[in-house]
Amino acid sequence: MRSSFDADGSISDFNYQSLTIWSPETIAAAYNLSTASIYNWLNRGWLPFKLTDLPNRNVRQHRVSENRGKFTSGTSIEQRPTTVNQRLAFGHWEVDTVLSSRSESRSCLVTFVERKTRLLWATKAPNRTAKALNTAFGKFMGAFGPQVKSITVDHGKEFANYQALEQDYQIKVYFCHPYSPWERGSNEYFNRRLRWFFPKKTNFSQVTTDEILAALELINQRPLKIHHQQTAIERFRACSD
Numbered sequence: 001m002r003s004s005f006d007a008d009g010s011i012s013d014f015n016y017q018s019l020t021i022w023s024p025e026t027i028a029a030a031y032n033l034s035t036a037s038i039y040n041w042l043n044r045g046w047l048p049f050k051l052t053d054l055p056n057r058n059v060r061q062h063r064v065s066e067n068r069g070k071f072t073s074g075t076s077i078e079q080r081p082t083t084v085n086q087r088l089a090f091g092h093w094e095v096d097t098v099l100s101s102r103s104e105s106r107s108c109l110v111t112f113v114e115r116k117t118r119l120l121w122a123t124k125a126p127n128r129t130a131k132a133l134n135t136a137f138g139k140f141m142g143a144f145g146p147q148v149k150s151i152t153v154d155h156g157k158e159f160a161n162y163q164a165l166e167q168d169y170q171i172k173v174y175f176c177h178p179y180s181p182w183e184r185g186s187n188e189y190f191n192r193r194l195r196w197f198f199p200k201k202t203n204f205s206q207v208t209t210d211e212i213l214a215a216l217e218l219i220n221q222r223p224l225k226i227h228h229q230q231t232a233i234e235r236f237r238a239c240s241d
Contacts, residue, residue, distance in 0.1 A: 021196055022222055029229045074162055074175040082106055087116045090239040093150035096187040096196055099126055100204045107205035112137040113186040117235040120190045120219050122212055124204055133158040141169050146238055193219050
């Protein structure tokens with residue numbers, strides 16, 4: 001894709017909302033330009049946003065310690081096949097939640113990331129109970145059932161009935177080690193991307209399905225360096241054929 005410029009040197013004919021969730025490297029690759037040029041234009045004000053407006057991509061965000069209940073049974077991530085660990089196999093997902101402001105609501109997003117393609121999907125839940133999680137998971141399976149072979153989760157009590165999930169949907173559930181969010185690194189990364197649209201003070205009970213879908217579309221249509229500038233949705237469709 002070649003760049004198109006206005007008289008002042010700014011890029012035209014593009015969805016600027018998409019650009020603001022891309023890294024300078026991704027913008028450069030999409031327009032067949034050098035990364036140095038993108039940084040130069042950002043510094044000179046030739047683009048309609050600043051470098052500081054782009055999501056923080058390199059700082060790992062530490063979670064506040066949680067007091068929610070835990071349990072200890074289930075199949076450890078240590079038993080997950082090598083092909084899944086190395087992202088060679090398709091259909092293996094990481095599952096997590098993104099919370100509302102604690103003072104506002106117990107509503108949350110349940111997020112799902114396919115490990116090989118990095119496709120992100122999310123749905124609202126009224127809280128993080130096992131019942132609410134089961135309902136969210138039913139929606140997920142309704143959308144992706146044939147493309148789901150396993151999920152990897154933490155030991156939060158919302159996953160305590162994992163045996164029912166395994167039996168009802170014929171999938172495998174793997175559990176991370178306690179206090180090891182990096183074992184669901186894709187979830188951690190894409191949850192931060194969602195926070196670009198829904199900051200930490202968001203009350204998810206007031207967020208609409210259309211708003212969630214719009215955010216997911218922008219994230220899943222973002223070219224990824226790891227996919228040689230293909231998008232997650234392009235890779236997911238290729239693997240699904």
